[in-house]
Amino acid sequence: MATATSASGSDRAERSAGGGDAGGGDAGGGAEGGASAGGAGAAAGAPHPSAARVVTLFEDRAEVVRAARVEVGAGAQWIAIGGVSVFVDERTVQARVAGAGAEGAVRVTAARVRWRAHREAALGREAIDALSREQREASRRAGAAERARDRASRREAHLDQLLATWSQAMSEVPKDAGEPARLASWRAGVEALHAALAEALGASADARGARAHAEDDARRAAARLREGSIEQPRYEAVVEVEVHAPAPQPVEIELTYRVACAIWRPEHLARLSVAPAGAAAAGAGGAGAQGAGGSVELTTWAAAWQATGEAWENVTARFSTARPSRSAEAPLLADDVLRARRRAEVDRRRVVVEARDQAIATAGLGRGARAVDEMPGVDDGGEPLIFEAAEPVTLPSDGRPTRIEIARRSLPAELALVLYPEAHPAAHLRATVTLDGGGGRPRPLLAGPVKVARGGSLIGRARLDFVGAGEPFELGFGVDDAVRVRRTVDEEQDTSAITGSRKIRRRVKLSLSNLSSDVKRVLVTERIPVSEVADVEIALGEAPGWALDAEDGFLRGRVELPPKGLKTMSFSYELRAAASVVLPF
Known part of the structure; x- marks a missing residue:
């Protein structure tokens, strides 16, 4: 691996003002860049595409490892790498050259983030062209419908004139001059005129309807075209890396940085399976014998959300309980003021007693068997945990939760029907489980929502507190109605x-x-x-x-x-x- 160096724009400028390093650094410039020893201070051309490889999600942010394959020339140059979220934290950006062939050959001396904005239409060129064609086609159909309506209107007027002429001619014929053959001919003529007039009226109505539909389509296409043609500012970020290479060669540059708008939370599914002996004693309703055996399968998922704008496709997903945003600070001290007063005579003669419900606080469950001799303390067992998905995953940038399985274990459980008559008149099925590692090192169970199921039936949802490695804990699996x-x-x-x-x-x-x-x-x-x-x-x-x-x-x-x-x-x-x-x- 080549030596990795990271610096924000301001840090790089201060170091360059002091004379640079032995490999050639910036001659000057801050976040806006300046002339370097080997070329222009700003990377020219379009940013090189990159792909996310490893994503580690924390409580309120994510750490991304991204790689880009680029061709570098001899000397010092700035390489622009795209695909980075605008929410990137510049202070956390690190860059290095990956690959065995780059050992001692190509060096990264600086890295910085550039944010830029440019105006672009809401729709792409192809979509705008399609809307333009749709608008022209709708206008053409509206024109054709208008011409058809005009023809139908003229024919309608012509037929009205013929009917008026026929009526005028019939009024001039003597009443006793009609012969049957001639009357039938006149009747057929007027019926033909009425049929032609009805046809013309129908054609005119159809043409008016077609014109109205075409005009509506043209208006809608014009409105979409106006909305799609509106230019709006688009913000993007690129990481610029200063690279020193002895000769032109292809290299792979790896970026590591942290970004906001990405979180994860654990959630669990506890599925109870009753052992045959317990099932025989319990019947169909659950464990009926005190101390009956069974097993609880605990499945832990990581519910991840991200709206960074980055494409995280087929990445190695890791989920950490570390809190990089928390810094160690001493607590603020405040005075605890105590006041004393002389008891009144009435207070000396009587004692006022109050009744209260007291929650019993215990360190642990207080029953069950521990799987470790000594529980880990803050110093030896409080290290952050990292869970990793078994296979590459895709996390879309849509702000919706994506669930990834990160742990699954089956633990023996002691089942009991418990009844608290003062609180509830029904008995509940309780499982007491010891969080054992199954022969390996036990890992704690993170606090979070848990779905409880008995066999193939979902019982409900509950809240699971943090359970230390090797500690017993209990889960409720619904009511026994019997x-x-x-x-x-x-x-x-x-x-x-x-x-x-x-x-x-x-x-x-x-x-x-x-x-x-x-x-x-x-x-x-x-x-x-x-x-x-x-x-x-x-x-x-x-x-x-x-x-x-x-x-x-x-x-x-x-x-x-x-x-x-x-x-x-x-x-x-x-x-x-x-x-x-x-x-x-």
Whole structure:
């Protein structure tokens, strides 16, 4: 490879003003160019065509590797390469000479971007000529129709005159002079005149209609011709590369640059396949046994959009999670002001308690098996990821999404029917999956929308958060309509007459029913309040078949529902508050 050099117009001018390099650089000039040691400062002639080879899409831009085959002469010269978007970032342009034969022979010493605008008609010459021919043809048809209408009008006037003459002649004939043969002749004559007049009227109407259609066609063609002939400014960019060659030879110049108006986002498809054992236990509705096995096929696509104006045909597409627009900056520091005030006497005598729903934040799923001993940190596992399409792709510059498959893996899953009666009366099928690498190095799963399917049926859409390599995660695969629950809450309140303390007893009863002909094993999750105040105590009462997570207040129980069966689960808890406590209920 020849030595690559990149510079914008201003950088090249500053370096040239200092005397250039050993191989001969610019004698002067900035972005507008100047005389070089080997020839004119600006590339002459039409830009050389180029083709995109590799496109790497980032979050908000793309990096393009483009190549052009050119013939260079001896000495220094500027080569113009076209096909570049007007949104190119000049600071990122790099140029080099590719090919084994160019090693040490041809050198690239500078590269710059020139933007130019020229006026051109909205339509090409061929389209304008076609519209002109169409307009002339429509005008010719309108003229022919007008002449036909004129002939029909003259014949119509002539026939009207003949009928008037016939009527005048008939009025002069005596009433008793008519003979049958002569009357028949007169009747035939007038009928012939009426038929000819009707024909002339029809021909005149047809001619008027043909003329109207031809005039409409001529007006439309003239309007399209006027619109197509309007000249509008067209902007284009070319990359000019300064090349030094010892002798005339063909070379391949490779450009690397970044361009805006191109983005990509990941999206997934999760397809659940139930194992035979799980299918036998579940029936047609899904996994009915707690811990039943199955597999989830995860397919990841890169949805790419580009409106750069470039032609990306049969390119090697890469998709990176790096963010070149983000620079490392220290956060802005601000004062965190704390204020203290003396408690009022009324505040000392009472404690106001508020109730709230708290989302439990956990680092990871909290269950399932990890595939790695230690999770990667920022330093050893936070490198940007690059995904590459398996085959060349074409990304049209129309601003519409193009989906390219970048990953596919099949992972074992643990299936369970889960029920949250306080939130929803139906059971959901949940799959717990560990993001394993399948013998290789596991790669994380990017956050994005996911379509969930069970077998050949699409269940719905969901949102998948970022999943680290080797971490367990869960996916929902729809509702099992066969399992239903009815939840009732009974509450009793008691206030002590002497101390003023309050007791609130609540009893929750769940009635679970199985409408199918298969056994259903369901994991039921309920909750009780958790006190953060010493003056409020919460105690779990009778809870047969429930396991309590005292830290978060979750109750979990497993129940087996027989076919067409019904079971009942219940638990109770008691809330005790001192007299000085003001409860929200």
